Amino acid sequence: MSEQAYNDDRRDAALTELAAFQNALAHLSPSPEGVNISRLLFRAGQLSAPRPSRAWPSITAASLMLAVALGSMFLFRPAPEPTERIVTVYVPAPPLPMPQAELSPSSTGETPMPDTTPVTGGGDSDYLRLRREVLAHGLDALPPPTMWSAALPNADTDNLLDLPRGSREPWLLRLKRSLQSGGPS
Amino acid sequence: MVGVEPELLERLAREHAAALVLYARQWCGAPEDVVQEAFLKLVVQKTPPDNPVPWLYRVVRNAALAVSRSERRRRRHETIAATRAPVWFVDSDLAGLDAAATTAALRSLPPQQSEVLVARIWGGLTFEQIGETVGCSAATAYRTYVAGLSALRERMGVTCPNKPITTTGETPLSPS
Numbered sequence: 001m002s003e004q005a006y007n008d009d010r011r012d013a014a015l016t017e018l019a020a021f022q023n024a025l026a027h028l029s030p031s032p033e034g035v036n037i038s039r040l041l042f043r044a045g046q047l048s049a050p051r052p053s054r055a056w057p058s059i060t061a062a063s064l065m066l067a068v069a070l071g072s073m074f075l076f077r078p079a080p081e082p083t084e085r086i087v088t089v090y091v092p093a094p095p096l097p098m099p100q101a102e103l104s105p106s107s108t109g110e111t112p113m114p115d116t117t118p119v120t121g122g123g124d125s126d127y128l129r130l131r132r133e134v135l136a137h138g139l140d141a142l143p144p145p146t147m148w149s150a151a152l153p154n155a156d157t158d159n160l161l162d163l164p165r166g167s168r169e170p171w172l173l174r175l176k177r178s179l180q181s182g183g184p185s
Numbered sequence: 186m187v188g189v190e191p192e193l194l195e196r197l198a199r200e201h202a203a204a205l206v207l208y209a210r211q212w213c214g215a216p217e218d219v220v221q222e223a224f225l226k227l228v229v230q231k232t233p234p235d236n237p238v239p240w241l242y243r244v245v246r247n248a249a250l251a252v253s254r255s256e257r258r259r260r261r262h263e264t265i266a267a268t269r270a271p272v273w274f275v276d277s278d279l280a281g282l283d284a285a286a287t288t289a290a291l292r293s294l295p296p297q298q299s300e301v302l303v304a305r306i307w308g309g310l311t312f313e314q315i316g317e318t319v320g321c322s323a324a325t326a327y328r329t330y331v332a333g334l335s336a337l338r339e340r341m342g343v344t345c346p347n348k349p350i351t352t353t354g355e356t357p358l359s360p361s
Binding site: 018026032 | 194195199202204205216217220224225228229274275276277281282284287307334337338
């Protein structure tokens with residue numbers, strides 16, 4: 001028998017013995033302790049159950065947050081600044097009680113003349129009545145100015161100006177005329 | 186179920202859960218949790234894998250390695266877990282092997298060899314699938330398997346008239 005054939009036989013014999021040993025090992029069962037199959041299937045069922053959609057909870061949460069944000073903005077907003085406005089109110093003037101004496105001149109076409117008779121009993125009421133009449137009829141309602149009681153007569157002009165009496169100089173006459181009330185100034 | 190039918194899941198669990206737990210025991214002290222999580226990962230897959238068994242082995246391996254890394258940081262916990270390690274197999278008259286001795290011998294093997302042995306003998310994976318799971322070629326997986334089987338046989342005291350086999354030629358061990 002050659003050496004090569006001897007080695008082949010030894011190798012085959014060893015492999016055969018290893019195959020027998022492998023078969024013996026295969027008859028040993030792994031210990032069944034370990035995985036609980038019922039529990040495993042239960043957990044697998046839990047995992048495979050369809051999960052509820054998260055869309056609606058997300059939308060609800062977003063809406064809630066938005067509502068809270070808007071509510072806090074409303075609660076903690078700064079006080080509004082006061083606005084200033086100019087309002088013009090036109091109040092119609094109350095109708096003036098026209099005395100009978102004042103109606104007659106207007107009916108004749110003359111300028112209405114206010115009553116200049118001093119009223120005893122309070123200057124405020126005279127002033128208010130005059131004001132109302134001026135507002136109603138304009139400046140024409142003003143009474144004519146009363147003559148200054150201390151107005152000098154023409155004869156006294158000479159004394160005032162220290163002029164010689166009886167002087168008929170034309171420039172003196174023009175000066176006297178200009179000093180008289182109602183004359184050209 | 187999302188991706189896997191309940192019947193298929195139950196069948197996979199009944200047929201492969203124990204072997205997967207044995208496979209995960211190579212690395213971590215709580216293999217049951219790792220295997221259960223792997224099955225639950227399979228459930229939530231929108232597109233189930235074409236071949237779920239190798240997929241489960243790959244997921245269990247990755248998870249067990251991750252758990253092992255975290256356990257390694259807790260050295261004390263690892264020591265306690267090692268001292269109270271349970272027997273990995275059920276005694277069988279047909280096998281003619283002692284379950285505790287097999288467990289001890291398997292634990293003493295290098296992790297690369299023990300994981301290939303478990304995946305091949307109790308998981309029923311082909312060497313090609315083992316190679317994909319472990320990250321090597323089918324030929325390398327086969328060589329590792331034969332070496333691990335020989336080492337296990339020696340450590341269990343089973344008489345072996347010949348030297349350990351290192352060849353990859355035609356064998357009765359059916360490398361496919």
